[in-house]
Amino acid sequence: MRFDIITLFPELFAPFLASGVTRRAYESGQVQVRLWQPRDFAEGNYRRVDDRPFGGGPGMVMLAEPLRRCLEAIRAERAESVPAPVVLFSPIGRKLDHASVARWSESQGAILVCGRYEGIDQRFIDAYVDQQISLGDFVLSGGEVAAMALLDAVARLQPGVLHDQGSHQLDSFNPALDGLLDCPHYTRPESWQGAPVPPALLSGHHAQIERWRRDQRLEITARHRPDLINAARAAGQLSRVDETLLARLAAAQD
Numbered sequence: 001m002r003f004d005i006i007t008l009f010p011e012l013f014a015p016f017l018a019s020g021v022t023r024r025a026y027e028s029g030q031v032q033v034r035l036w037q038p039r040d041f042a043e044g045n046y047r048r049v050d051d052r053p054f055g056g057g058p059g060m061v062m063l064a065e066p067l068r069r070c071l072e073a074i075r076a077e078r079a080e081s082v083p084a085p086v087v088l089f090s091p092i093g094r095k096l097d098h099a100s101v102a103r104w105s106e107s108q109g110a111i112l113v114c115g116r117y118e119g120i121d122q123r124f125i126d127a128y129v130d131q132q133i134s135l136g137d138f139v140l141s142g143g144e145v146a147a148m149a150l151l152d153a154v155a156r157l158q159p160g161v162l163h164d165q166g167s168h169q170l171d172s173f174n175p176a177l178d179g180l181l182d183c184p185h186y187t188r189p190e191s192w193q194g195a196p197v198p199p200a201l202l203s204g205h206h207a208q209i210e211r212w213r214r215d216q217r218l219e220i221t222a223r224h225r226p227d228l229i230n231a232a233r234a235a236g237q238l239s240r241v242d243e244t245l246l247a248r249l250a251a252a253q254d
């Protein structure tokens with residue numbers, strides 16, 4: 001899959017693509033990334049990419065025309081029969097979640113537009129943007145961090161990118177498992193600042209370890225995200241043993 005990223009700050013992506021999981025996905029070619037600087041498509045000696053907003057007010061607005069030319073160059077290079085969607089990162093957008101990341105991880109990729117300043121001339125958005133994605137109900141200085149969040153989440157779902165293949169399947173929110181939150185993790189030493197590792201994890205008893213982990217997932221999810229418990233129940237992913245534990249937890253709260 002290929003992501004073309006339109007950004008006024010392409011240099012922000014260099015360390016991100018050179019490290020860890022994203023480096024492995026990028027170097028293996030599973031997630032191709034091309035960075036595009038709209039300034040390269042701007043006119044005049046100053047290669048202007050922004051201007052003051054009509055109607056006055058603070059800040060600057062990204063010009064539509066350099067973005068349009070940049071997009072045209074990307075389209076020409078991608079030369080796809082089904083054009084890749086154009087995605088704008090924006091507080092207006094739908095919040096990124098596991099389900100949409102999973103869909104992106106099996107897609108052809110996208111053209112990602114990172115806004116800056118007050119945002120982008122609305123006429124470019126109306127003409128070319130297919131969907132908008134938000135990272136949450138807060139304002140970032142630019143879409144680059146949101147683009148990195150999407151790329152990172154997509155990269156770790158690619159086969160062979162994580163050292164331990166099964167590990168993302170056990171992560172939080174995986175609907176193929178149960179959609180619950182992950183359990184706590186511990187490593188050496190067995191006692192740290194007087195706090196021991198839960199005995200079940202040291203038992204060497206596979207079934208006991210699995211049951212402890214399952215109980216922890218249920219307890220943590222019931223406490224922090226009861227909506228996910230309801231979804232797992234509706235999907236038939238809770239066993240009788242699970243339900244007994246949940247009933248006991250609920251009774252303890254009353």
Ligand SMILES: C[S@@+](CC[C@H](N)C(=O)[O-])C[C@H]1O[C@@H](n2cnc3c(N)ncnc32)[C@H](O)[C@@H]1O
Nearest residue numbers: 089090115116119134135139140141142143146
């Ligand atoms: C300073 S922000 C513009 C904020 C805009 N004036 C507003 O109040 O909604 C500049 C750019 O950062 C990106 N951005 C800001 N917050 C974001 C969020 N929550 N999710 C995704 N992208 C965001 C967008 O691309 C936006 O165009």
